[in-house]
Amino acid sequence: MAIRSKIETDISTEEKIKEAARKVFLQKGYSATRTRDIAEEAGINLALLNYYFRSKERLFHEVMQEKMQQFFGVLLSIVNNDSTKLETKIELIVSNYIDVLSENPELPLFVLSEMKGHGDKIKNILPVQKIANNISFIEQLKERRPDINPIHFLMNILGMTVFPFVAKPAFNLIAATQQSELNLILKERKKLIPIWVKAMLKAK
């Protein structure tokens, strides 16, 4: 009981800070985030941030690691499976990304912005076995269209799937989209993008 309650507060305070850091970092990015923003959001004394995480940078690093894993995990968990056929992989990538990003709309712009900002420090944190030349998904694409660099299709799938989340404010500007309308569109895209990608794979 004594031990338990100590461990619980332990986790609770530390996790409160981390949760607040997730929220604020994703909303404002590393540079625009003040440690005081995080402390206030977490409802804790400012000094506790450094007590538990040493520095703003270390706390950010933990969040970034988590978020990169989340963002690339969707792709990497599917792409290497030898027993899934190309069409199914395409459907899975699109569907899973739209699900994950609907729950976490700020994820891609955050990850892509911060990857650009924090050069080499970041590139080592992900256990991304590079999708080199002999990964199953790439091989399948090469087999289907030997005349086209398979990276093209990866760009197309991710572009069509992820870009609407990255460019949400832009789409709101040029076409006046409402949240309810956007949700419908995303639901439609789950079905349509695989159809379109298959059409692209055939196009000559």
Added chain:
Amino acid sequence: MAIRSKIETDISTEEKIKEAARKVFLQKGYSATRTRDIAEEAGINLALLNYYFRSKERLFHEVMQEKMQQFFGVLLSIVNNDSTKLETKIELIVSNYIDVLSENPELPLFVLSEMKGHGDKIKNILPVQKIANNISFIEQLKERRPDINPIHFLMNILGMTVFPFVAKPAFNLIAATQQSELNLILKERKKLIPIWVKAMLKAK
């Protein structure tokens, strides 16, 4: 001669600051940029920044205005032309975007990030006559595929075209792309994306 030389230095100093601001803001974003970075990059005394532009925020506003115009201008200059047929518009959008973004690779991530950060202040600076429901490009898409919301095709074209620039560090991570290889890929995409979009427009 006397007047001329004065005006020249005038423009020169102000333009030196603005050019430096373009470079640093685009590279690091608003919050990570220090006015001292800009002053150093411009090779001028820090106080001159405030002398010419009053504040960091006003200087940023001028750069942002310019960059939003550049980014959306590509699209808006093409999309409203009544005498261009759908296929040609698609080719023009893709080709022009790849040209502009090849010269300015940081443009889309900058514009999209800062649009998210600076809420309403930004949304008024662009003379974006919203691509509402009766814009020629949208009408043409509706006519071709009355069964599909035309915004889908806009997302697809921009996603396939712009996303590779936004996600460049990510593509470098998951597939090891070199600059020379990337240039070839972009050149290929100029031809391929219109073909793929046309295939999508036919797909059932």
Added chain:
DNA sequence: TAATAATTTAAACAAATGATTAAAACATTT
């Protein structure tokens, strides 16, 4: 229960940062 360890707090610090000031340097006008 007393002693020890862990957590939390308020206050303060040092460095960074956007902005200002007053004087100097330079150019233009009379």
Added chain:
DNA sequence: AAATGTTTTAATCATTTGTTTAAATTATTA
């Protein structure tokens, strides 16, 4: 050339910001 206006500079200011400190509080152990 003298007077006036403009541009540039070095120094300084006031705030903000990440971090630290030392004491207070709370929990754990002996």
